[in-house]
Structure formats: C-alpha cells, structure tokens
Amino acid sequence: xxxxxxxxxxxxxxxxxxxxxxGEGLAQAAAQVGYxxxxxxxxxxxxxxxxxxCQTRIAITPALxxxxxxxxLVAFNHAAYEGHKGEVxxxxxxxxxxxxxxxxxxxxxxxxxxxxLGKSTGNPRASNMVxxxxxxxxxxxxxxxxxxxxxxxxxxxxxxxxEIIDSNIKALSLGEEAARASGFNLGxxxxxxxPKYTQVMIKGNDLLALGAVAAGVEVFVGYPIxxxxxxxxxxxxxxxxxxxxxxxxxxxxxxxxAIVGAGFAGKKAMTSTSGPGMSLMSEGxxxxxxxxxxxxxxxxxxxxPATGLPTKTEQSDFLAALHPAHGDxxxxxxxxxxxxxxxxxxxxxxxWAERYQGPxxxxxxxxxxxRAQNVPRPDLGKVxxxxxxxxxxxNGYLRYEASTVSPMPVPGGSGSYVANASxxxxxxxxxxxxxxxxxxxxxxxxxxxxxxxxxxxxxHREAPIAVMPWGGSKGxxxxxxxxxxxxxxxxxxxxxxxxxxxxxxxxxELRQKELVLVPELNYLGQFGSYLRSLGVRAESITQYTGLxxxxxxxxxxxxxxxxxxxxxxxxx
Amino acid sequence: xxxxxxxxxxxxxPGCGDFGVRRSLEYAVADWITQTGQSIxxxxxxxxxxxxxNMVHLLEGPQPFGIxxxxxxxxxxxxxxxxxxxxxxxxxxxxxxxxLSIGMEHIAPQAQRNLNVTAIIMDxxxxxxxxxxxxxxTDMGVxxxxxPYGKVEGALNPLDLYLTLGASFIASGISTKIRPLGNxxxxxxxxxxxxxxxxxxxxxxxxxxxxxxxxxxxKGMAPVAWDIPAEHDPTDRAAxxxxxxSGGIPLGVIYKQENSKPLDKRMGEAWAxxxxxxxxxxxxxxxxxxx
Numbered sequence: 001x002x003x004x005x006x007x008x009x010x011x012x013x014x015x016x017x018x019x020x021x022x023g024e025g026l027a028q029a030a031a032q033v034g035y036x037x038x039x040x041x042x043x044x045x046x047x048x049x050x051x052x053x054c055q056t057r058i059a060i061t062p063a064l065x066x067x068x069x070x071x072x073l074v075a076f077n078h079a080a081y082e083g084h085k086g087e088v089x090x091x092x093x094x095x096x097x098x099x100x101x102x103x104x105x106x107x108x109x110x111x112x113x114x115x116x117l118g119k120s121t122g123n124p125r126a127s128n129m130v131x132x133x134x135x136x137x138x139x140x141x142x143x144x145x146x147x148x149x150x151x152x153x154x155x156x157x158x159x160x161x162x163e164i165i166d167s168n169i170k171a172l173s174l175g176e177e178a179a180r181a182s183g184f185n186l187g188x189x190x191x192x193x194x195p196k197y198t199q200v201m202i203k204g205n206d207l208l209a210l211g212a213v214a215a216g217v218e219v220f221v222g223y224p225i226x227x228x229x230x231x232x233x234x235x236x237x238x239x240x241x242x243x244x245x246x247x248x249x250x251x252x253x254x255x256x257x258a259i260v261g262a263g264f265a266g267k268k269a270m271t272s273t274s275g276p277g278m279s280l281m282s283e284g285x286x287x288x289x290x291x292x293x294x295x296x297x298x299x300x301x302x303x304x305p306a307t308g309l310p311t312k313t314e315q316s317d318f319l320a321a322l323h324p325a326h327g328d329x330x331x332x333x334x335x336x337x338x339x340x341x342x343x344x345x346x347x348x349x350x351x352w353a354e355r356y357q358g359p360x361x362x363x364x365x366x367x368x369x370x371r372a373q374n375v376p377r378p379d380l381g382k383v384x385x386x387x388x389x390x391x392x393x394x395n396g397y398l399r400y401e402a403s404t405v406s407p408m409p410v411p412g413g414s415g416s417y418v419a420n421a422s423x424x425x426x427x428x429x430x431x432x433x434x435x436x437x438x439x440x441x442x443x444x445x446x447x448x449x450x451x452x453x454x455x456x457x458x459x460h461r462e463a464p465i466a467v468m469p470w471g472g473s474k475g476x477x478x479x480x481x482x483x484x485x486x487x488x489x490x491x492x493x494x495x496x497x498x499x500x501x502x503x504x505x506x507x508x509e510l511r512q513k514e515l516v517l518v519p520e521l522n523y524l525g526q527f528g529s530y531l532r533s534l535g536v537r538a539e540s541i542t543q544y545t546g547l548x549x550x551x552x553x554x555x556x557x558x559x560x561x562x563x564x565x566x567x568x569x570x571x572x
Numbered sequence: 573x574x575x576x577x578x579x580x581x582x583x584x585x586p587g588c589g590d591f592g593v594r595r596s597l598e599y600a601v602a603d604w605i606t607q608t609g610q611s612i613x614x615x616x617x618x619x620x621x622x623x624x625x626n627m628v629h630l631l632e633g634p635q636p637f638g639i640x641x642x643x644x645x646x647x648x649x650x651x652x653x654x655x656x657x658x659x660x661x662x663x664x665x666x667x668x669x670x671x672l673s674i675g676m677e678h679i680a681p682q683a684q685r686n687l688n689v690t691a692i693i694m695d696x697x698x699x700x701x702x703x704x705x706x707x708x709x710t711d712m713g714v715x716x717x718x719x720p721y722g723k724v725e726g727a728l729n730p731l732d733l734y735l736t737l738g739a740s741f742i743a744s745g746i747s748t749k750i751r752p753l754g755n756x757x758x759x760x761x762x763x764x765x766x767x768x769x770x771x772x773x774x775x776x777x778x779x780x781x782x783x784x785x786x787x788x789x790x791k792g793m794a795p796v797a798w799d800i801p802a803e804h805d806p807t808d809r810a811a812x813x814x815x816x817x818s819g820g821i822p823l824g825v826i827y828k829q830e831n832s833k834p835l836d837k838r839m840g841e842a843w844a845x846x847x848x849x850x851x852x853x854x855x856x857x858x859x860x861x862x863x
Binding site: 028031032033034148152194195198199200201202206210213214218219221237238240241245247249250251253254255256257258259260261262263264265266267269283284286287291374377378380395409411412413414416417418419420421422425427428429430431433 | 577579580582611612613614616618619626628629635636637638639640641642645648649650651652653654655656657659660677678680681839843846848849851852854855858859860861862863
C-alpha cells in the first residue's frame with residue numbers, strides 16, 4: 001500500500017476544551033520530526049464555549065492549504081460529531097469522546113473516554129495527549145515522535161517537570177492502546193523529508209509584526225479587535241526601548257491619528273485593525289494621503305460589513321482598502337498570501353510608505369493571522385529597509401512644490417512647513433484655487449508610479465487563460481493549480497502581493513490574456529472588478545461562507561470556466 | 573506661514589479674539605525658545621478645524637512646524653507626535669466645537685495618561701466658520717441657525733470638565749489680556765503633563781460677548797470675567813473646584829498638579845521591566861529543532 005503523503009485532522013468541540021492546544025500541539029510535534037504542518041482555527045467570538053474547531057494538516061511537502069477532507073475527526077461532543085461528520089473522507093475515522101455520547105458501531109468511528117483516561121495518569125490536563133496518542137497510532141507514527149514533543153514542551157526547568165512529562169507520556173500510550181483496540185488504521189504516513197533550512201513555527205500575525213519591527217517601525221498604536229489583536233499584543237511586549245513607543249489606544253480613531261502624528265514627526269509608524277476599525281479610520285487615512293505622511297495600516301480582514309463575522313475569514317475589504325476615504329484617493333495595497341509572506345509584506349509596506357510618503361494598506365486575512373505553520377526562518381541579511389527622503393536645506397522650503405515625491409522636512413530640523421489635510425499650496429497653506437487642486441491631486445497620484453516595479457509570479461505565460469489568486473486564497477489555488485497541471489490543463493498562473501499599484505509588467509501581461517480567473521472570498525468579486533477597471537478580462541470565482549476555499553472546489557470551478565471560455569472561443 | 577504668502581487668503585473677522593490669542597502664543601513660543609534654548613523648529617503647532625485652527629497659517633515671524641489635520645483630532649495627532657518625539661514642544665490650537673464637541677472623546681484618555689502637551693482652546697461659544705451654529709458652550713435657550721427655537725441643552729462648563737477628567741494643569745484666560753494670556757501659555761508649556769489653557773476668544777460676527785465678559789460701567793454691567801485672587805492655591809484640587817463654581821469666568825491658573833509625571837516618563841519606568849530583544853532574538857524565540 002502506498003504511503004500517505006498528507007494527513008488532515010480536525011479537532012471539534014466546545015471552546016475551552018483544548019481544541020486549539022491539541023491541533024497546534026500535533027502541528028508542532030510533526031514539524032519537530034521534519035514534516036510540514038499548518039493549522040486552521042475557527043471559533044466563536046466569546047471567551048469560553050461555543051462551537052470551536054482546529055484543523056491540522058501534516059504533509060511531506062509544504063502544506064499550502066488547510067486540506068479539503070478529513071482523515072480524522074476528533075469529536076469532543078455530540079454537536080461537533082453531527083456538525084463535522086460530513087467532512088470526513090471515505091475511509092476516514094471519527095474518534096469521539098465516549099463520556100459525552102455513544103454511537104452504535106458503524107465501521108468508521110470509535111469512542112474513548114478522553115477525560116477519564118487523561119485523569120487516570122494523575123494529571124488532570126493530560127486528555128489532549130490521550131487524543132494525540134490515538135491519532136499517532138492511526139498513521140503508524142513511531143512512539144518517539146510524540147514523546148519527543150512532550151519532553152520538549154514540558155521540560156521547563158521546574159521541579160515537577162519529570163512528573164508532568166511522565167503523565168503525558170502515559171496519556172499518549174493510553175490513547176494509543178484505545179486506538180489499537182478499535183482496530184482502525186489509516187495506513188502509514190510517509191516519513192518526513194527533513195528540510196535543510198532552519199525553521200520557525202509561527203502564526204501569520206506574529207510574523208507580520210516581526211516584519212514590521214525588522215523594517216524599522218518605531219511607533220505602533222492599536223486597538224484590540226479580532227483577528228488583529230495579536231499584532232498589538234506582540235508589539236506591546238516587544239516594541240520597547242529608546243526611540244520607540246507602543247500603546248493601546250482608546251479607539252481606532254485615536255490609533256490612526258496618532259500614527260499620522262508620529263509619521264509627521266519622522267517616525268516609521270503603524271497600526272493594525274480589522275473591518276470595523278478600518279471604517280473608523282477612514283478620515284484619518286485620508287489625512288495621511290492628503291498631507292503626505294508615511295504610515296502603514298494593517299487590516300486583518302474578517303467577515304463584514306459592520307460587526308459582521310469577527311472570527312471568520314473573508315476577503316471582502318479590497319475595495320475599502322483601495323478607497324478607504326472620501327475624495328480622490330487610491331491607496332497602495334500589499335496583501336500577503338502565506339504565513340511566510342506576512343513577514344516580507346510588512347517590510348514592503350513600510351518601505352512603500354517611506355518611498356512614496358503616504359499611507360499604505362497591509363491587507364491580511366483571518367485565515368493567515370491564526371494559522372500556525374512551520375516556515376523557513378527569514379534571512380535578515382536579505383532584508384532591504386528603505387527610509388524616506390528627509391529635507392535638510394534652508395528654511396523657506398516649498399514642501400509640496402514638486403510634481404512627485406520630494407524631501408520631507410522633519411520637526412526639529414530645517415524646512416518648517418504646515419502638513420495640511422486641507423488642499424494646500426506648495427508651502428502647505430490652505431487654498432481653494434482650482435489650479436492648485438489640479439496640481440496637488442496630480443502630485444499625489446504621480447507618487448504611486450514609484451511603486452510599480454515590484455515582483456510577481458508567472459507560470460505558463462503562453463496560456464491564453466490564467467488564474468490569479470490574491471491574499472490568503474493563494475495556498476488553496478496553488479494546490480488546485482498543481483492538480484490542474486497534473487491533469488494536463490493549459491492554464492497560466494499569476495500572483496503578486498502588490499495589489500495596488502500592480503507591477504507594471506504584470507498588468508501588461510494580464511491585459512494580453514483572454515481570461516483571468518480570480519478566486520476570492522467575497523460576493524462582489526472585488527479584485528476581479530478592479531482588474532476589469534484596468535482593462536483586464538477578469539472573472540471572479542467567489543465564495544462567501546466565512547471559510548477558506550476548498551482545493552477541489554477550485555479545481556472544478558476553474559475547469560468549468562476554462563471549458564466554457566474555450567467553447568465560446570470556437571471560431572466558425 | 574510667513575507674512576509673504578499672498579496666496580493664502582483666509583482672514584479672521586475684524587475684532588476676532590483669535591488675533592489676541594495669536595499674539596499671546598507668539599510671545600509664549602518666543603519665551604520658550606529663550607528659556608530652553610531650543611530652536612523654533614522644535615515647536616509643533618497642531619491645529620484643529622475651525623476659525624481658530626487657521627492660526628497655524630497666520631503665526632508671524634520665525635515659523636514652527638505645523639500640522640493642520642482633521643476636525644476634532646488634535647489630541648490623538650499630538651499623542652503620536654509627542655510620544656514619537658518627546659523632545660518636541662507640542663502646542664494645540666483649537667476651538668470649542670473642535671475640542672469639546674467632536675473631539676470630546678479624546679480629552680479623558682490624554683488627561684489620564686498625562687500627555688505632555690499644551691492645548692490652547694479658543695472658546696467663542698459658536699461654530700464661526702460654518703456660520704453661527706450652536707456649540708457645546710452656547711447657553712441654553714440661545715437661538716442659532718441649528719437651534720431656531722432656542723438651544724435645549726445646557727452649556728458645558730469646560731473648566732469643570734477638565735478638572736473632572738484629570739487634566740494636570742488648567743488655566744483660564746481671555747484674548748484681550750495678551751501678556752497675561754501669554755504668561756499662562758508659558759506656564760502650560762513648562763508644566764510636565766497635560767496642560768489646557770482655555771481662552772475666552774469672542775466671535776464679533778456671530779457671538780460678540782466682549783461686553784458681557786468685560787462689563788460696561790456706563791450701562792451698569794458688571795464683568796463676567798474676574799481675576800483669580802493671588803491667595804488661590806492651584807495645587808489644591810478642592811480650591812480649584814470652588815474657583816470653577818464661583819460663577820462667571822475665573823481668569824488665571826486654576827489647577828496645577830504637584831509632582832506631575834508625564835506619560836513619556838511613566839513609559840520609561842514601566843519599560844524598566846522589559847527585556848528588549850533584537851529582531852534576530854525575536855525570530856529565534858520561534859525557532860525549533862528538527863530531531
């Protein structure tokens with residue numbers, strides 16, 4: 001029997017039962033022996049309780065998506081069983097907590113008492129390890145994999161370390177015994193191909209925050225909001241020391257205005273938020289555009305509008321990110337597509353803000369923010385950090401005179417001026433003259449031309465039809481694309497983090513295509529409509545469930561659209 | 573702006589109180605430069621939206637830096653400037669509409685943080701730039717374009733509000749007393765913490781209350797504004813409360829917290845517990861070994 005190349009487990013139950021701990025523990029254990037792993041979590045917006053689940057995917061090649069179908073469902077209660085059993089693949093196994101409910105033997109499920117077995121080790125918190133022990137048996141993992149993980153996790157230099165390690169290892173073996181007794185087995189998971197590079201196990205938001213620090217962000221002001229809060233938490237802990245400032249603001253209105261103040265005062269400044277906070281920041285973002293002040297606004301998208309779906313994933317803020325404020329403005333947008341890209345996208349966003357002297361939107365997704373994944377440790381030696389042009393000439397400087405970006409005076413230095421959110425003359429004083437509004441509007445838009453030289457991915461450029469995912473849908477589309485290629489379909493691939501302005505050469509290529517298919521998680525097909533406005537024949541593949549795309553759905557959708565398009569192209 | 577910018581055509585109405593406030597601010601900034609040895613470019617004027625905010629363009633002589641932002645947000649903008657650059661002297665110029673209506677939500681947090689900035693609030697009890705609508709300090713019953721049957725809200729007492737919210741320096745002035753007002757501004761700039769100088773700055777077009785404030789002996793009108801007696805101890809919070817509630821408009825330093833510790837100092841102290849790590853170290857904290 002061929003060995004399995006990947007393995008998907010979903011832990012489902014009530015918030016507070018340890019689903020995320022179990023899922024992330026499994027991912028960490030797998031990564032520690034050389035697998036690639038990632039987790040996807042979704043939970044209701046409450047402290048405890050409510051239906052929660054965490055899905056872990058383990059693979060011998062980098063895991064690009066959460067995985068469509070479940071090999072194993074771990075059901076912590078009956079509601080979880082009912083809610084998720086339909087997603088278990090044929091031949092998959094359901095492990096359920098027999099303390100909560102009982103099932104008649106059905107050939108694909110078995111129960112064991114999670115809590116009771118856990119407590120029997122003398123450690124009331126060991127039930128997660130019972131579950132992991134059972135899972136390990138289902139894919140013939142050597143006992144050492146999870147044992148090594150337990151030792152690494154619980155050796156913390158405390159007096160009772162060994163006691164805790166022993167009880168957890170005991171829990172692993174109890175779970176394993178229960179699974180063995182059930183007689184179920186999924187077949188062996190292929191041995192890991194150990195990566196040659198050093199790795200970090202990290203979530204998207206943490207890596208994004210690290211990228212910002214690496215890019216030289218010194219001021220961070222934010223307000224708690226799911227799913228962006230962990231960026232603020234990371235910064236509060238780590239953005240300390242001379243010349244730095246981090247603070248939890250009283251609202252998103254305060255956050256945006258504070259970072260505009262800091263940007264004006266010469267600092268690299270950032271805030272992070274999600275949909276509702278973006279709405280509140282609208283006017284402040286307009287000010288940064290108008291007064292030409294470098295700042296970065298991170299929007300970790302969730303379902304909207306209004307309070308919407310705080311803990312679910314959606315890519316429905318693209319148009320709001322492009323035009324967050326009233327009036328003529330179009331904001332630069334950078335959107336990471338993977339956990340790893342979160343780091344580089346943050347650096348690029350800070351660099352762009354400094355280069356064009358204005359606000360930049362860093363558009364992430366809930367599904368990236370909460371995803372823990374093992375990725376190569378970023379090489380800081382390759383990071384390029386940009387700084388704004390600073391004015392150092394005589395006083396009497398005309399700050400806004402040039403037709404594009406010009407050196408920016410910084411308080412304390414020479415060239416004092418008024419940074420003005422009203423329309424202004426070259427000196428920064430308010431004006432209503434038509435010629436000035438024309439001059440300044442064109443200056444502000446001209447500066448965007450400095451941002452068109454970014455990189456992008458392209459495969460099978462010769463194909464007249466291409467796919468072009470953006471943001472967190474990249475992984476699912478990439479996996480679907482690999483399947484389409486294996487099937488021999490003729491479809492091109494384009495991808496970039498730099499959504500606005502698009503790399504000039506990419507746009508040129510896209511305009512040559514007969515059709516560009518854009519998978520995106522929103523109703524309107526927002527990015528597709530943007531591409532069409534740029535003269536690209538784009539069509540969106542939409543989904544608006546609050547969940548990521550399934551790979552098979554994308555394979556089917558692309559296949560169908562390509563067939564329809566080719567049918568339509570037959571010339572008589 | 574220097575007086576040479578002929579393109580800039582905004583003008584205050586003749587007799588506007590803001591002329592006097594501008595002169596007082598110029599004196600106070602000049603004093604600040606003399607006393608601290610800082611350059612003029614180390615001062616940043618953060619302007620609100622309204623007639624008073626235009627002061628940032630109308631200051632004469634050597635020019636400080638300025639930012640003329642959006643309505644009601646002078647405090648959060650100042651927050652970012654001052655905490656990003658504690659070396660700067662940050663001065664807010666805003667009106668009663670900007671600061672006390674749309675911007676009201678920002679006073680409490682900055683007062684509690686004791687942000688080390690000086691806010692100069694020009695109160696004319698009216699929205700002048702939009703032509704005479706009622707403001708938070710407009711009296712109950714007053715008819716304006718937006719209160720055609722008389723205002724049905726009471727007038728806010730800003731001084732009482734500042735004291736309640738925890739501002740660590742509160743002064744009250746009037747635009748006609750230019751040197752004394754400049755002196756209050758100087759004291760506010762030197763105060764290590766959140767300082768507000770609330771100024772009666774009448775609008776000659778929509779709410780000309782000079783006579784009410786200063787009185788008119790010929791008509792037998794007593795002045796509403798009165799000088800706070802020298803024996804008032806501004807460090808006494810209860811005494812400050814009594815002054816505010818003595819009726820009329822008290823002029824002078826109302827409250828000054830002793831041993832005021834501004835936010836930048838508090839942050840420095842809190843961070844004594846922090847172990848600042850380099851990006852390399854932070855990345856390493858997520859590192860794991862493949863066995």
